[in-house]
Amino acid sequence: PPAERNPTGDQEPPANLSSGQGIPPAPARGTEEGKPPLLLSRRSSILSTLPAPLASRRSSLGAAPGGRRPSIGCPWMLHSHVSFSGLPLFQPVLKTRLENTYRMRPDKGCKFNAGRVQQVLEGALASALGTTVYSPQGSALLAQSLVELLQSQAKEVVPPRYKLVCNVLLGQQGQQSLLVASRALWDPESDSFASATFSNASLFAVATVHGVYFE
Amino acid sequence: MEPIIISSMPDSNSDLQGFLIIENTSTNWYGQTAIESAIGGNAYQHSKVNQWTTSVVEQTLSQLTKLGKPFKYIVTCVIMQKNGAGLHTASSCFWDNSSDGTCTVRWENKTMYCIVSAFGLAI
Numbered sequence: 001p002p003a004e005r006n007p008t009g010d011q012e013p014p015a016n017l018s019s020g021q022g023i024p025p026a027p028a029r030g031t032e033e034g035k036p037p038l039l040l041s042r043r044s045s046i047l048s049t050l051p052a053p054l055a056s057r058r059s060s061l062g063a064a065p066g067g068r069r070p071s072i073g074c075p076w077m078l079h080s081h082v083s084f085s086g087l088p089l090f091q092p093v094l095k096t097r098l099e100n101t102y103r104m105r106p107d108k109g110c111k112f113n114a115g116r117v118q119q120v121l122e123g124a125l126a127s128a129l130g131t132t133v134y135s136p137q138g139s140a141l142l143a144q145s146l147v148e149l150l151q152s153q154a155k156e157v158v159p160p161r162y163k164l165v166c167n168v169l170l171g172q173q174g175q176q177s178l179l180v181a182s183r184a185l186w187d188p189e190s191d192s193f194a195s196a197t198f199s200n201a202s203l204f205a206v207a208t209v210h211g212v213y214f215e
Numbered sequence: 216m217e218p219i220i221i222s223s224m225p226d227s228n229s230d231l232q233g234f235l236i237i238e239n240t241s242t243n244w245y246g247q248t249a250i251e252s253a254i255g256g257n258a259y260q261h262s263k264v265n266q267w268t269t270s271v272v273e274q275t276l277s278q279l280t281k282l283g284k285p286f287k288y289i290v291t292c293v294i295m296q297k298n299g300a301g302l303h304t305a306s307s308c309f310w311d312n313s314s315d316g317t318c319t320v321r322w323e324n325k326t327m328y329c330i331v332s333a334f335g336l337a338i
Contacts, residue, residue, distance in 0.1 A: 136301055143305035151307045164309040165289055165317075165334045174300030177261055181268035182291040183276050191287070210289045214311075215338045 104215055106190050110159040112211035114194040117154055121196035121207050124153050134172045134203035143170040154209045162211045169206040173199065180206050246320035246331040249274035259296045259326040268292045275333060286335040293330045310336055
């Protein structure tokens with residue numbers, strides 16, 4: 001009797017099914033899995049990685065013995081795990097953990113380039129604020145959009161694995177005095193900052209970008 | 216270089232306490248106390264402003280460092296004289312949302328405004 005070719009490629013050797021005879025194999029190590037629930041809905045997993053002796057594979061009783069290949073149209077064949085009810089079991093969304101790269105420092109030549117970032121900031125401020133007039137309501141939104149613009153422009157010139165903190169101060173030009181100071185606890189070899197200022201007749205802006213290497 | 220994936224499993228609680236936890240409790244307090252002690256009852260003086268900002272920033276930073284958490288900190292201080300002019304400040308950060316955070320403290324008296332921002336970035 002011809003041995004049944006296993007369509008799903010599992011590990012156990014093909015059972016010796018007698019396709020030509022009318023005797024249903026019992027208990028047969030069925031080679032066909034995922035058969036439609038004709039009478040009994042007992043189904044085994046299709047692409048199971050369990051070793052053969054542990055898997056309880058039975059062809060459904062009452063199914064015709066011998067090779068019944070599952071048709072392409074069966075939806076449950078597309079899923080790797082099938083529950084007893086016949087509905088596919090969806091695996092929960094897995095969070096991947098990345099392997100430690102053990103990189104404590106940025107590569108040579110890949111450091112935060114403060115001068116370049118400063119040029120980018122100056123250019124961006126000048127082009128965005130050229131002749132803008134300060135207004136109490138509008139300037140709040142302007143500050144937010146400006147800082148996002150600066151961050152996106154800074155990201156382009158900053159090497160990878162750098163976290164950025166961008167700060168923008170937008171104020172009305174008056175006769176007041178202002179001082180901006182910042183201090184950081186970081187690795188001075190890899191981390192740095194850049195700042196730029198801009199002023200016109202009605203407003204002034206101070207932009208700062210701190211770049212911190214992410215180990 | 217392709218990052219190598221070592222395991223895929225349901226996410227468990229991360230080991231690093233987010234900076235957000237710190238900010239809600241102590242950073243606010245550190246900022247406040249630093250400002251109060253440095254410029255508490257003073258009027259704006261141009262000659263002293265440099266010294267004040269330095270002291271505010273240093274005190275806040277040293278208090279944060281004493282927490283001993285695995286974070287890099289950036290502390291910014293702005294002192295502006297009160298003159299009727301308006302001021303807006305905005306900040307945008309490119310970081311890991313789950314572990315990094317920020318805290319801002321605003322303070323004023325009759326002659327000046329002071330804004331202190333602290334950013335904590337996990338390493």
